[in-house]
Amino acid sequence: MYSFDYQRPPTIEEAATALASSPDAKVLAGGQTLLPTMKQRLARPSVLIDLGGIAGLQSISRKDGMLVIGAMVTHHAVANSQEVKSAIPHLADVAENIGDPQVRNRGTIGGSLANNDPAADYPAAALALGATFKTSQRTLSAEDFFQGLFTTALKENEILTEIHFPIPKRFGYARFSNPASRFALAGVAVAETAAGVRVAVTGAGADGVFRVPAMEAALSKSFAVSAIAGIAIDVKLLGSDIHAGADYRAQLIKVMARDAVTMAAS
Amino acid sequence: MKVTLTVNGQSVIEDIEPRTLLVQLLRDRLQLTGTHVGCDTSQCGACVVHVDGRAIKSCTALAVSCEGTKVITIEGIGTEDHLHPMQEAFREHHALQCGYCTPGMIMSSIDIVNRKGHKLDEHTIREELEGNICRCTGYHKIVKAVGAGAAAMAKSSA
Numbered sequence: 001m002y003s004f005d006y007q008r009p010p011t012i013e014e015a016a017t018a019l020a021s022s023p024d025a026k027v028l029a030g031g032q033t034l035l036p037t038m039k040q041r042l043a044r045p046s047v048l049i050d051l052g053g054i055a056g057l058q059s060i061s062r063k064d065g066m067l068v069i070g071a072m073v074t075h076h077a078v079a080n081s082q083e084v085k086s087a088i089p090h091l092a093d094v095a096e097n098i099g100d101p102q103v104r105n106r107g108t109i110g111g112s113l114a115n116n117d118p119a120a121d122y123p124a125a126a127l128a129l130g131a132t133f134k135t136s137q138r139t140l141s142a143e144d145f146f147q148g149l150f151t152t153a154l155k156e157n158e159i160l161t162e163i164h165f166p167i168p169k170r171f172g173y174a175r176f177s178n179p180a181s182r183f184a185l186a187g188v189a190v191a192e193t194a195a196g197v198r199v200a201v202t203g204a205g206a207d208g209v210f211r212v213p214a215m216e217a218a219l220s221k222s223f224a225v226s227a228i229a230g231i232a233i234d235v236k237l238l239g240s241d242i243h244a245g246a247d248y249r250a251q252l253i254k255v256m257a258r259d260a261v262t263m264a265a266s
Numbered sequence: 267m268k269v270t271l272t273v274n275g276q277s278v279i280e281d282i283e284p285r286t287l288l289v290q291l292l293r294d295r296l297q298l299t300g301t302h303v304g305c306d307t308s309q310c311g312a313c314v315v316h317v318d319g320r321a322i323k324s325c326t327a328l329a330v331s332c333e334g335t336k337v338i339t340i341e342g343i344g345t346e347d348h349l350h351p352m353q354e355a356f357r358e359h360h361a362l363q364c365g366y367c368t369p370g371m372i373m374s375s376i377d378i379v380n381r382k383g384h385k386l387d388e389h390t391i392r393e394e395l396e397g398n399i400c401r402c403t404g405y406h407k408i409v410k411a412v413g414a415g416a417a418a419m420a421k422s423s424a
């Protein structure tokens with residue numbers, strides 16, 4: 001790992017100022033992605049701004065029909081939060097199935113969403129639920145936030161602070177894991193909120209997390225497994241790698257969508 | 267940069283580079299070499315320690331991020347004369363061969379008991395040990411030991 005300076009500011013404002021004032025500064029959340037990347041010398045920040053000292057980023061609450069989760073809330077905390085379990089029970093399950101217990105104790109929801117790994121679980125959940133992203137500068141919709149592989153709308157000096165999840169009528173998420181890494185080969189999130197039905201896919205898209213309009217239309221008419229049985233996924237949208245070909249991923253998406261609908265409907 | 271934390275009940279103040287990993291502070295500065303580095307890529311769990319009561323991989327945490335915390339390593343859970351019940355269970359059930367993964371396995375196992383209680387079924391133990399890799403044993407005896415150690419911890423804390 002190259003050397004760097006380190007700061008642990010107590011407020012978002014000070015963190016934002018520190019981030020803006022040094023070129024190549026980077027925010028550190030749980031470090032479960034960033035530290036391995038720095039060890040491989042794929043990232044070389046001049047300064048790390050540790051968000052771990054900002055108490056305001058670590059709370060979970062319910063506000064105006066929304067479940068509000070602070071960016072620094074760990075996967076472990078989401079998985080075990082009564083607030084999350086009562087508002088969106090299967091969102092707690094999403095968190096419980098990320099990585100292993102040690103990763104869940106440090107990895108954060110904000111770090112996962114800001115990183116936008118094409119195989120990460122939270123992006124699918126956030127896109128299906130139509131979450132809103134609050135940052136140190138503005139508010140973004142999920143559509144605007146996710147911009148492709150490892151890319152989001154966050155600017156260099158912008159900090160993700162809160163994620164606001166609409167409380168859905170129903171929500172389910174099913175993942176087919178790579179047997180070695182346990183990351184999703186295909187993960188499908190299905191949500192019905194006041195804004196309608198949305199289906200989002202992770203792990204499989206050539207350009208990261210994406211929605212499936214045909215499934216959304218079918219489930220809007222009838223929220224049942226039978227409604228999506230005949231819907232095929234365009235393989236041109238999907239990635240192919242040593243772990244799975246696009247055609248296999250297309251099939252997995254259908255099966256995971258079925259499981260997610262079953263979970264949501266139960 | 268100065269970092270102050272408590273390690274196995276002792277207050278520690280060290281002057282370190284920000285890039286120092288927690289495992290480097292423990293092994294290289296404090297000579298607590300029971301905590302191992304198996305992969306250095308957050309996969310194997312040989313480096314697991316407890317920070318403020320939670321198991322983490324110390325190869326994937328900056329020591330400076332642990333400012334003000336209480337760290338417990340494998341050296342801090344028992345003594346040679348009085349092994350921790352989980353250590354005793356690993357010995358009793360022959361849950362190690364080379365022993366490289368063992369400190370991390372034991373720290374993770376104690377964390378499982380802290381979160382899930384003293385009655386652990388095999389499925390739970392296997393799921394919860396996802397972050398710990400053993401190249402020798404084939405896991406069966408580890409799983410047995412964790413179940414027995416969990417039960418023994420109930421008795422010893424009673």
Ligand SMILES: Cc1cc2nc3c(=O)[nH]c(=O)nc-3n(C[C@H](O)[C@H](O)[C@H](O)COP(=O)(O)OP(=O)(O)OC[C@H]3O[C@@H](n4cnc5c(N)ncnc54)[C@H](O)[C@@H]3O)c2cc1C
Nearest residue numbers: 029030031032033034099107108110111112114120121160
């Ligand atoms: C062994 C292992 C298994 C894993 N398995 C899974 C899995 O099954 N599913 C899954 O989804 N993930 C998995 N992960 C990834 C894990 O969820 C990470 O915790 C997560 O991707 C990054 O979160 P973090 O808090 O560690 O962020 P960090 O590593 O600290 O940061 C990641 C990136 O986001 C930026 N960032 C962080 N927070 C903010 C913020 N608030 N505002 C702006 N930018 C920010 C950082 O600058 C950095 O570029 C796994 C990781 C490991 C090591």
Ligand code: FES
Nearest residue numbers: 304305310311325
């Ligand atoms: S050395 Fe830390 S997980 Fe392998």
Ligand code: FES
Nearest residue numbers: 363367400401402
């Ligand atoms: S006993 Fe050798 S790696 Fe587990």
